[in-house]
Amino acid sequence: MNQQRLVESLQQFRHILKTCIAQRDLLTGKSLHTLYIKSLIPPSTYFSNHFILLYSKCGLLTTARRAFEATPEPNVFSFNAILNAYAKEAQPHLAHQLFDKIPQPDIVSYNTLISAYADLGYTLPALRLFLDLKDTGLAMDGFTLSAAITAANDNVDFITQLHSLSISAGLDSYASVNNTLITYYSKNGHLDYAREVFGSMGEIKDEVSWNSMIVAYGQHREGIKALALYKEMELRDLYLDMFTLASVLTALTSMEDLRGGLQFHARLIRMGFHENPHLGSGLIDLYSKCSARQGSEKASGL
Known part of the structure; x- marks a missing residue:
């Protein structure tokens, strides 16, 4: 194989490997790794680092560690890749042992x-x-x-x-x-x-900012303010996550707003979130609070 063809082959190999990492394509990635080991390609820290990333992203910590150990001259990127693998698997103490071995973190x-x-x-x-x-x-x-x-x-x-x-x-x-x-x-x-x-x-x-503030209002029973932000998010066509929706329910419950709760319940059904257990608990809490209030009002003659 002449030099030009070798360079082109390595570029193609690199492109396919990066695609495997991005798409978490473990099957193709492992095939590439086998090809890499059996080929005449000299051991490369660059390629080893990417195999560490591949196995880490696919949740194969042991395999990622083996790829790290096989890295010819691990650099800080190599260490960071395996550190991240341990962090994702909630093993910070083992990650710390590796961190202490990095020459220059x-x-x-x-x-x-x-x-x-x-x-x-x-x-x-x-x-x-x-x-x-x-x-x-x-x-x-x-x-x-x-x-x-x-x-x-x-x-x-x-x-x-x-x-x-x-x-x-x-x-x-x-x-x-x-x-x-x-x-x-x-x-x-x-x-x-x-x-x-x-x-x-x-x-x-960003959308997380809006969601976080609605959650904050919900936590502090600031129902009107939470609902105002929620409506503004809808107008801006921003993404509403599960925590936001749960916080809106908390806000409606704190206000004992049955009408608003019914409307919101209908919206959850349209969005396909009505069967979520967390939101279901919130709806039960809302209806029970509103029902208790209505019962109290009837008993007092209001």
Whole structure:
């Protein structure tokens, strides 16, 4: 095979492998891996990294680890790929063992491990890593702050410090940071802070922002405000997720709005969400509350 044909073949191989990763096509990907091992192609860190990604995305952690171990000269991308595999499988402690072996971890390495701990509620190791990151001099990004806010959980003072840091570092331009702030301010009883963050976002609001604010209003029984945002989302043709719909139900229940509840129930049926167990529980709660109120009114002669 001449040099030109070899280059073309490698380019085609690379393209097919990337397609397999994007589509999670494990069958074709494994065939490519077998071909790669049996061919005369010299061992390549580049290709090994992509096989790690393939197996990671397909949920084959053991196979991904074998691909990592077979990588001729693992680089930071190699480590990050296998770190992410362990994080996805909720094994941050094993991921941390690998993290400690990275010669020079980058911001992706830190973000992956901080997020892995934060998502499982392991506050101390997540925040310890965050503080270590600050000492390295690496530039943090929106993913870093979002993970740190999640890790802070119910520590409002620290969340407020992270909020200030996001502004001073210019990271408040990330919708993800603001969305996380809305969620955790509301969760800790600070609806006013959540509302301020939402109001300050301007054009960077995404669908998650709207959903998060409706959830916040629902949590605090601010029915009228939740419904107003919900109607605005409909006018803007924004995507409504299950948490949003459940929060609208919570808002209607707090207002004991039977008429609004019936209309919303009809909309859920049209959307095909009426059989969702979570929303079904919300509907039962709504109707029971409204029924109890009507019974009370009849008993009092109203």
